[in-house]
Amino acid sequence: MPLLMIRHTVRRSLSTLPPLTAQHYDIKRGDYSKVNDVDIELFQSVLGDRVLTDPALVEPYNVDWMRIMRGQSKVVLRPKTTQEISKIMRHCNGRKLAVVPQGGNTGLVGGSVPVFDEIIISTSLMNNVLSLDETAGVLVCQSGCVLKDLDNYLSERNLMMPLDLGAKGSCQIGGNVSTNAGGLRLLRYGSLHGNVLGLEAVLASGEVINSLSTVRKDNTGYDIKQLFIGSEGTLGIVTAVSILTPVRPKSVNVALVCCDTFEQVQSVFVTGRKLLGEILSAVEFFDSSCYQLVKKHLSLSLPLSSHHQFYVLIETAGSNHSHDEEKLSLCLEELMSSNVIINGTIATDYTKMKNIWNCRELIAEAINKEGVTYKYDVSLPLKCMYELVDIMRERLKDKALCVLGYGHIGDGNLHFNAVGGSHSKELLDLIEPFIFEWTADRKGSISAEHGLGFKKANFINYSKTDETVSLMRRFKDLLDPKGILNPYKTLPRIH
Known part of the structure; x- marks a missing residue:
């Protein structure tokens, strides 16, 4: 997009920008360094002109797709290779600079945008197919490949991606893996935990974990890749993926x-x-x-x-x-x-x-045009899946313009939506934490496929025990001891 067009778009939408996340949720910034001119020079030595600091160019990266969350980042980095991310992370770790990985920015829980002034690392230019074994049906690609582009590439070879999402035209495979996206055909092809054969990720230290296995059976030691699937960029930045591709049905x-x-x-x-x-x-x-x-x-x-x-x-x-x-x-x-x-x-x-x-x-697009949307992604036993919508209609009554539900009946994944005329604390307080309590009482999950991100991090205990959350935090401390990778996300915020 030309620079002039980007600036015009940003100016036109300034009046509709959401409030700053940090102010709206009244949270405290972590003990991180602030980016200075020396940091920018280092980033430019690695990336050249792929360092964005112009506020007009940076602003779109600060706002989530739902236009509910807004960060305050002043710099966007656009690497093309794993090695570039490694150099960037090594520097950020040494300086204790917080970062947030960002793919297609189609998430619904504020997981891919900054909360404060974290450096945004966009994977959009990491969009190359690295190899395809047509006999075995195994694709290896960089994490910034758009899901629809991958499916179009495979369709010419009588293959297909094992997941399909409404956001396929802009979401990226690295983000899909990092949130363990489910999608429309999980019933047939299963989850990414089963379809991802291997991946490559950069840790906070800059160390590259290369686990790009292309074989279907690999039972040697711990299955490290599973740690990164669904970790939402808090343990490492996924840079490449090896994934099974089914034969395209005739x-x-x-x-x-x-x-x-x-x-x-x-x-x-x-x-x-x-x-x-x-x-x-x-x-x-x-x-x-x-x-x-x-x-x-x-x-x-x-x-x-x-x-x-x-x-x-x-x-x-x-x-x-x-x-x-x-x-x-x-x-x-x-x-x-x-x-x-x-x-x-x-x-x-x-x-x-x-x-x-x-x-x-x-x-989802139609709902967003109706008003301010409060979206929830839960999984429930099939017998009580829609009961939640009926209960919430009665609970919200005239406080919401409309209350509706849709989703994947094959895996019990309900997308609950309430629409208001404006951002309303009264409406939000009627929804949360009631919706999570109701889901937990029925042994469901408060996050079926969208992840926890920022918005649900503090509600994790409705689906996970204290012991499980403690173990997650120990993994986080081991792989990211300074806490610079996507802070304030997934794990409960410690005040």
């Missing part, structure tokens, strides 16, 4: 069905697992409030009536189109005859399938 079918109760939604999932078996790749749901916002703000519509309480998207992926379509048709017939669904349709062409998926994937 046949993809999408069905959309309508239900009037969440019990019926559950029955759709149970029947789908039973009748579709190995070709079932995704089961997603959203409520009528989600659909109304998608129609209102994005002018999208579904090929079914808009007067139902719930919509369920079923996707199959296989190798024989007629066989898969027949199984899906029989599944819908069974659901219809048993009065589980009110109506349903099977998408017969790419345009129709894309339209249905857009209505699901763009819900």
